[in-house]
């Protein structure tokens with residue numbers, strides 16, 4: 308589904324005229340149905356890689372194939388990518404328009420889908436269905452973001468991401484700002500949605516526990532390089548120092 312080959316991202320600092328290599332020689336494959344975790348400490352390049360994957364940042368070098376298309380080489384391929392990948396960010400507060408109601412937030416995505424597929428989608432009915440899918444109900448339809456808890460608003464963002472009928476959803480630290488019990492509820496929800504809609508996930512995180520919850524593959528990033536790519540079921544066999552440290556920290560708790 309996704310193939311990344313020798314990807315590089317460099318940022319140029321105009322003030323100092325220096326170049327920072329943020330991603331270095333990244334290569335991996337993502338297959339349909341995978342739930343891939345990209346794990347690394349702060350500054351390792353996870354979000355930068357995520358931005359490349361969703362079509363927001365053109366890599367400095369290397370190849371990116373999305374379903375055999377090349378989004379950074381061809382405008383039509385870029386459009387195809389944006390129609391088939393959704394993003395859920397950590398900061399649910401800034402990722403929604405505070406003046407929009409829940410119905411309008413989700414409805415916006417459905418309108419995009421309606422226009423693209425030229426089908427007669429019943430927007431209101433579908434919003435209510437999506438609300439139910441994410442564990443909310445019709446009473447949330449007319450509420451504004453400030454009238455929701457963090458967990459409820461993240462559920463709305465997840466509904467909006469599912470609404471465009473994507474093949475892949477990329478989650479950038481989607482549960483980091485939530486309390487522990489809400490984190491578990493959202494992870495259960497993501498697990499259910501993945502099965503229900505046959506979705507492929509990319510899950511950016513620095514939390515190994517959430518990785519083991521529903522991901523089948525994990526990539527460890529350290530200073531912009533992949534230090535280990537391993538199946539989650541084999542994670543205890545990892546030779547990667549960073550992964551070992553994380554595993555030890557969990558076992559000590």
Ligand SMILES: Nc1ncnc2c1ncn2[C@@H]1O[C@H](COP(=O)(O)OP(=O)(O)OP(=O)(O)O)[C@@H](O)[C@H]1O
Nearest residue numbers: 318319329347348349350351352353354355356513
């Ligand atoms: N647009 C940009 N211009 C210049 N440098 C950038 C830009 N975006 C990211 N960086 C730098 O790239 C490096 C990696 O950042 P990135 O946000 O990808 O890391 P991360 O692993 O997602 O970190 P965190 O877990 O803290 O979000 C950092 O040193 C950051 O300062």
